[in-house]
Amino acid sequence: MPELPEVETVRRGLHQLYLGRPLLGLVLEGHRTVRRHPPGLLRQLEGRVLEGTDRVGKFLFLRWSGGRDLVVHLRMSGQLRAEQRGAQRRPHTHAVMAFDGAGEVHFVDPRTFGELFLLDEARPEGLGHLGPDALRLSAGHLARALDGRRAPLKALLTDQRVVAGVGNIYADEICFAARVRPDRPAGSLSRPAVARLVAGTTDVLARAIEAGGSTLGDGQYCDLFGQPGSFQLQHAVYGREGLPCRSCARPVARVRLGARSSYFCPRCQR
DNA sequence: CGATTATCCTGTGCGC
DNA sequence: TGCGCACAGGATAATC
Incomplete structure (x- = not known):
């Protein structure tokens, strides 16, 4: 199950593969993956450049140009997988992020406990309750x-x-x-x-x-x-x-x- | 308020 | 062989 070391390993991979790349598109499937705010808000990330990655505890942050943070939590069964452009989606793929010139990231999560959300739009209190990393x-x-x-x-x-x-x-x-x-x-x-x-x-x-x-x-x-x-x-x-x-x-x-x-x-x- | 329990969910592996 | 069930567990809401 992903805890801090696993999330950190994933973060380093994202940083290595996608830093500086523009997001071409973000496609969601199903209704459970984005649940802290209207899912359509994620479309505002399209066209932005990945400018940084971060992590607090088990929460992963993707920082985009223009100052938006996409938060990813894998919970128990979530995975992020690097795929080729247009690669077949394995079962339980709930989100696909396509990067310019760098393929895709698939968010796969059989138990659907994992989630994505925009930090500023998160309800109720964001992540302010978290203790120190x-x-x-x-x-x-x-x-x-x-x-x-x-x-x-x-x-x-x-x-x-x-x-x-x-x-x-x-x-x-x-x-x-x-x-x-x-x-x-x-x-x-x-x-x-x-x-x-x-x-x-x-x-x-x-x-x-x-x-x-x-x-x-x-x-x-x-x-x-x-x-x-x-x-x-x-x-x-x-x-x-x-x-x-x-x-x-x-x-x-x-x-x-x-x-x-x-x-x-x-x-x-x- | 602090502590415990239930809930969300599916794949897996076990016993019968 | 097949069925039912316990278990895995992160975060949070509900309850004691």
């Missing part, structure tokens, strides 16, 4: 966010208002790196544990970006070119229930937090 997380901010909270640590690590970009997979990997159980009450963490979480966040996400993200067995995530990531090969705990901990060889445990599976090493993580 996970790569810019500070110990002070995290300590304040966790202070006094009884909810499981992982619930706050995956709360985009606390820190933007961490989802179910990387929250488990970060907790392992910090040697803290994901089900610990958030407010019970010591100051050193919070510091380890911040360091673990930076380290895990940076290594995951380096590896092109994680592609699980379902093959849901791939980059613009259809290539899977390889960070799953380095996962310490996620998806490894019963397998030996890479550090102490004890079996990795799985618990459910909320409705999500969470993996941890009962010995290495307290």
